[in-house]
Amino acid sequence: MGLKFKFAIASDLHIALPHTIWHHPSRFHLVEYSIPAFEEVLSQLAHLDLDFLLLPGDLTQHGEPENHQWLSSRLEKLPYPVYVIAGNHDVPKVETFDKFTPHYTKFGFNQGVSEPHKLYYEHEVLPNVRLIGLNSNQFDEDGQQIGWIDDEQLDWLQKVLDRQDYELNLVMIHHNVLEHMHDQASNALGKRYMLDNTKSLCEILHKAQVKLVFTGHLHVQDIAYSDRYDFYDITTGSLVSYPHPYRVLNYMSDASGDRLEIESFRVKSIPEQSDLLHFSREWMGDRSHPFVIKLLTHPPLNLPLDVAENMTPELRYFWAYIADGDAKFEFPNFPKVAKKYFESFSDIPPTDNNVTLVLKQNH
Secondary structure, three states: OOOEEEEEEOEOOOEOOHHHOOOOOOOOOOHHHHHHHHHHHHHHHOOOOOOEEEEOOOOEOOOOHHHHHHHHHHHHOOOOOEEEOOOOOOOOOHHHHHHHHHHHOOOOOOOHHHOOOOOOEEEEEEOOEEEEEOOOEEEOOOOOEEEOOOHHHHHHHHHHHHOOOOOEEEEEOOOEOOOOOOOOOOOHHHHOOEOOOHHHHHHHHHHOOOOEEEEOOOOOOEEEEEOOOOEEEEEOOEOOOOOOEEEEEEEEEEOOEEEEEEEEEEOOOEOOEOOHHHHHHHHHHHOOHHHHHHHHHOOOOOOOHHHHHHHHHHHOOHHHHHHHOOOOOOOOOOOHHHHHHHHOOOOOOOOOOOEEEEEEEOO
């Protein structure tokens, strides 16, 4: 008998109780709407017969204990299992590692509080289906956060997958494993959202024939595929920034093969904002100028500031379009080099929002 199950993904919730909200004039995140946006998602998911929900990190604004406590208490009330991992916002300092897992021992971290420093796990979510939650949050010698999977965790993952005791392995990790934007791995603005040692992880996953990896962090809707390693990295945008998305996924395996149907939805309205998408898109556009100027004046374009300033109006919604997924860009009035550069951010297959991925065909 083949596998058949339904699950959902909501990423980068950035839950912030009102008294904890961090105000900054240039932030893209609408953290003040984190709780009503999440409640709206839960309301929509209540109508579905879900097998489980995945939350791929950045559960809280900045790892505040009261925000972790609010979320874990809310998740306990749901009628389906929920599985979480830590994002960089959840463990902003080394000393916060031990404080994360005690909040989520019912949501994947089934080793309990005896190993609070261990931010990765394996869990049987359904018969013959295992979820592997990985920790991609590390710190360099200067104490700066980086995306990295340590050797101990890679060794553990290799041993887990070598057992070959599940028909299907799903992997969840906060940092992107594959590129989701043009030149992401070499662009300073995009690289920080990726694993620095992605090759080591990819080789382990490929050897074990893992086909599906679920990520967050970048705040965009995108699905990337690696020909070399033969797996999909499905990243889901943030609930607190445009377009406030979440996904519902149906996995099916039968005589014809294995496939994953993906539908994407948006939180369009909350009590505080009747047209959340319009408000949020304008909010992002209003704050896009510093980001766009960096793209124009930094490598590879290195444009003079006065030239860059003249181009910024046409790029007001550039990031919003990328975040929405399936973006197609045309900039006929840009200088040739800039035109080629910005149009290269147009999405490449597969489709980002609503698509059926064929994972294996039986002949």
